[in-house]
Amino acid sequence: MPLPFLTADRAFDELDDDHADGAALPHETQDRWRRPYRPGPWRVGAAAVLLLLASYLLFAAMIVAFAGALPGAGVCVAAATAVIAGALRMLRVGAWVSELGVRRIGFFSTTTLPWARVSVVRTVQQPVKWLGLPRTVQGQAVVAVPNAGDPPRPLITDHNADFLGRPEAFDMAADAVEGWVAECRN
Numbered sequence: 130m131p132l133p134f135l136t137a138d139r140a141f142d143e144l145d146d147d148h149a150d151g152a153a154l155p156h157e158t159q160d161r162w163r164r165p166y167r168p169g170p171w172r173v174g175a176a177a178v179l180l181l182l183a184s185y186l187l188f189a190a191m192i193v194a195f196a197g198a199l200p201g202a203g204v205c206v207a208a209a210t211a212v213i214a215g216a217l218r219m220l221r222v223g224a225w226v227s228e229l230g231v232r233r234i235g236f237f238s239t240t241t242l243p244w245a246r247v248s249v250v251r252t253v254q255q256p257v258k259w260l261g262l263p264r265t266v267q268g269q270a271v272v273a274v275p276n277a278g279d280p281p282r283p284l285i286t287d288h289n290a291d292f293l294g295r296p297e298a299f300d301m302a303a304d305a306v307e308g309w310v311a312e313c314r315n
Contacts (some may be wrong), residue, residue: 162225162232165305166298169291171260172219179216183209223291224271224284224302226309231273233284236261240282248276250284250310252303257286260293271303 190205218236225232230243231250250273257268268288272281285291285302292299 162227164223164225165309166223166285166291166302168220168223169289169293169295169298171293172222172290175290176216176220179212179219183212183216186212223289224306226306226313228313230313231284231306231309233273233282242273242275242282244310244313246276247273247310249274250307252307253281255283257283257288259288260290269299269303271306 186205186209190202190209193205194202221234222236223234225234230241230245231247232239232241250271252269252271254267255270255272256265257270258264259266266288268286270283270286272283274281284306285299287293287296287299292302
């Protein structure tokens with residue numbers, strides 16, 4: 130039985146090979162923000178659970194609406210909308226790069242650092258948050274050091290939801306982010 134979703138991934142890889150020389154695709158804009166790594170299983174799993182919860186809330190809203198309590202159905206729809214928005218925001222969290230600079234997207238805030246203000250991006254050993262919780266453990270982080278003497282800003286860590294238990298994926302993402310710095314600074 131053919132599995133078309135497996136061949137679709139190969140088609141994207143072949144498309145990347147066709148444009149390996151760095152030429153932009155005709156439909157791409159140069160200031161497009163890209164995540165240099167794929168979201169990890171912890172992040173995708175948590176978003177899937179939230180979307181499952183949202184589907185239950187929407188089903189509850191339908192039942193409440195058929196029962197005749199429209200204000201209650203509205204509350205359920207509003208809660209489902211908030212859960213869906215939270216799941217989508219959770220999937221966007223991480224480090225994004227473009228020709229303009231590096232962007233660190235958090236759940237509640239976004240910080241953009243232009244390449245002109247970045248002195249160096251490097252991988253360091255330091256205490257990092259475990260899955261974004263207040264508990265810290267010893268780990269690795271890719272940090273962007275601003276020119277103005279501000280403290281280094283961690284972009285990604287090996288204990289966040291994208292790389293927990295996947296050290297080789299963290300190494301590849303760290304190399305990709307550092308490669309973007311080398312490419313865009315020249």
